[in-house]
Amino acid sequence: MKTDGAGAHVLLVDDDVDLSTMLRQYLENEGFRVTVDFNGKQAVDAATSGVYDAVILDVMLPTITGIELLRRIRQDSAIPIIMLTAKGDQVDRVIGLELGADDYMPKPYYPPELVARLRAVLRRRNGERAGAEEDPELGFSDLKVNTPARRVTWQGAPIQLTTTEFNLLVALLQSGDRVATRDQLSRNVLGRAWESYDRSIDVHANNLRQKLLNASEGGVEIETVRGVGYRAKGRQ
């Protein structure tokens, strides 16, 4: 249940208010604490203050270049840094990496991809090997969900799920006994906020429900919580 980097505090330095707001929400939904710095002025102080666990740094900043920022941060701190770079901009990238950025992320990016890389640098920072092994298996009773392999089985028999269905199932299981709201599910699974009249999650939930029903004969259920969302339930 405890995903990597849960609770890690991330400093996001980006001048694009809209984009960074969306990204912040996404990150928070993934369990990070996020602070945004729009102008980069205080970024160096903030980044080196020791309160953050990682920095996401846009290289395209209005007043000061991200590269310069990166250099200054690196003078005082070894905090993990991910740069956001323009697509195909090799120069910034190489310079960035050589200045000690831990990774880069070409724009435009998919938030889940960024989160994956963020977790990677955090994991690497903490005991490299130690926590490296995730709890790859979740699920209850005879239902096994192997996240790294993206495989689902009931009593050993594989269940064929689409990408979204798989993600949805994982989200539901991670939510455990708590009800997962449509908004949470939409953000986690579809990568967008939920708005009224959006029935997409419902459709996926039902398709998933159907497949699980067929495969497990009622061993796993997806319970509807009227007006709120869904919850996965199984005979323990």
Added chain:
Amino acid sequence: MKTDGAGAHVLLVDDDVDLSTMLRQYLENEGFRVTVDFNGKQAVDAATSGVYDAVILDVMLPTITGIELLRRIRQDSAIPIIMLTAKGDQVDRVIGLELGADDYMPKPYYPPELVARLRAVLRRRNGERAGAEEDPELGFSDLKVNTPARRVTWQGAPIQLTTTEFNLLVALLQSGDRVATRDQLSRNVLGRAWESYDRSIDVHANNLRQKLLNASEGGVEIETVRGVGYRAKGRQ
């Protein structure tokens, strides 16, 4: 005195003539044979020629980045490599270490420290050769992949692969049951992060898939995991 690595032949790739001369003297004094390459041009050929036991590689080179050099060497050889990186410039373990560097050494360094690490990687290499720790052969059922020799066979019959295809196959096999994401594959195989619309991995994956299919008649498959990446699968 002459402990580990006595007589080992080291290739030093560094453009700073003064520094590398001093280092060479120090290393020779410690019992190593040393060859220096200043411009890095011939470094790949030299490193992969089989005459050296280890490479010390400066990442800050004038014409070509050390990272690029590293990648090319790793395409053809498993020789131990230590990177020299600028201070604080954890020149990317993401890229450096993931591309297969064995260790890194921040500049400025104390020669004794470098020698210690050099011996460590040499010892590790030899130890692995002695112990059963290594898996020079990976693959399943009738597919044999010999990494040091860079040879692939199906039921003894060789399969002709390009460098990239071979690396891709190894990356897939090493990932085992886990799905290898495009980003992971891109980093490991191509030495760069993945960005959307980059289809290179897909093309290689399909070429490889085709060759394996022809050779093994379905004994090995490269499975596509939609929206995520690929996985190698074989009849066990």
Added chain:
DNA sequence: CCAGGCTTTACCAAACCTTTACAGAAAGCT
């Protein structure tokens, strides 16, 4: 200059996501 091999592009088919519509269930109200 050629050859081999990596990358990019373009196109197509298949997979699959989203939307829509409607019917049925649940909850509220009187």
Added chain:
DNA sequence: AGCTTTCTGTAAAGGTTTGGTAAAGCCTGG
């Protein structure tokens, strides 16, 4: 209970995304 409103299940149509594939472009080493 009945009636009304709100919400969810479900099927199907439509549209979008994704990956396979062929081919052209490009780079590099010979």
